[in-house]
Amino acid sequence: MAGFKPELLGELFKLVWEQQAQSEYETVLCLDEENDKRGNARTPTASKEALRLSAELLKLFVMEAVDRASACAKAQGDDQVEASHFERILPQLLLDF
Amino acid sequence: MNFGEEGFLAQQSKEEKIKKKFRVACIQLIEETAQRQSTEIVDTVVNALAEATFSQSRILAKDVLQFAKHAKRASVSEADVLLAARRNADVQSALMQLQQKGGENQCMKRRRKDKGKYIEPDEETDFATKEI
Numbered sequence: 001m002a003g004f005k006p007e008l009l010g011e012l013f014k015l016v017w018e019q020q021a022q023s024e025y026e027t028v029l030c031l032d033e034e035n036d037k038r039g040n041a042r043t044p045t046a047s048k049e050a051l052r053l054s055a056e057l058l059k060l061f062v063m064e065a066v067d068r069a070s071a072c073a074k075a076q077g078d079d080q081v082e083a084s085h086f087e088r089i090l091p092q093l094l095l096d097f
Numbered sequence: 098m099n100f101g102e103e104g105f106l107a108q109q110s111k112e113e114k115i116k117k118k119f120r121v122a123c124i125q126l127i128e129e130t131a132q133r134q135s136t137e138i139v140d141t142v143v144n145a146l147a148e149a150t151f152s153q154s155r156i157l158a159k160d161v162l163q164f165a166k167h168a169k170r171a172s173v174s175e176a177d178v179l180l181a182a183r184r185n186a187d188v189q190s191a192l193m194q195l196q197q198k199g200g201e202n203q204c205m206k207r208r209r210k211d212k213g214k215y216i217e218p219d220e221e222t223d224f225a226t227k228e229i
Binding site (some may be wrong): 012050056066082090 | 118125127134149162171174184
């Protein structure tokens with residue numbers, strides 16, 4: 001069955017964390033040199049299990065979105081899932097995840 | 098970490114590559130799920146969902162790192178991911194089940210190592226070969 005590769009998520013996580021650290025560096029470094037010397041130089045990592053669960057979480061997100069949108073389309077008697085169905089289920093989906 | 102303009106441009110192209118791979122996997126999953134339900138999804142919705150999923154994964158990355166830092170750890174663990182799934186009880190229980198299955202697999206591997214007897218891993222729980 002299709003899904004997300006944990007390795008790909010690992011790369012994505014690292015990228016997001018680098019970007020976050022960079023914007024923190026630009027805004028905070030001047031004021032917080034102590035903190036930086038102490039430990040922020042260490043790049044964070046994620047365990048294999050964590051990545052595996054994250055892959056599953058995102059897969060559930062996608063499957064849930066498709067399920068809800070298609071149920072919405074069927075309830076309205078449409079054969080294709082269109083933007084209006086997706087818009088309708090999106091708020092609750094985002095609240096649930 | 099390279100903070101100059103070159104670093105920024107390199108990071109941008111890295112992001113584009115990762116995003117492309119992510120989109121491909123996402124779209125494949127969307128189409129497979131739709132097929133199993135015998136529904137059709139228009140292209141604009143497929144793209145919109147892929148974008149939403151990518152944004153969701155970015156938020157997940159930030160959340161799990163904050164949880165790990167809150168627990169004074171440098172490395173993100175399963176507990177952090179489970180915490181990120183706290184909003185929906187069904188999602189959380191699905192993840193916990195997966196976590197338990199993973200734990201059983203580890204136990205079986207350890208037994209094999211200790212006693213030298215070959216134990217067939219359960220087909221259903223062999224997650225290592227399931228992902229594409």
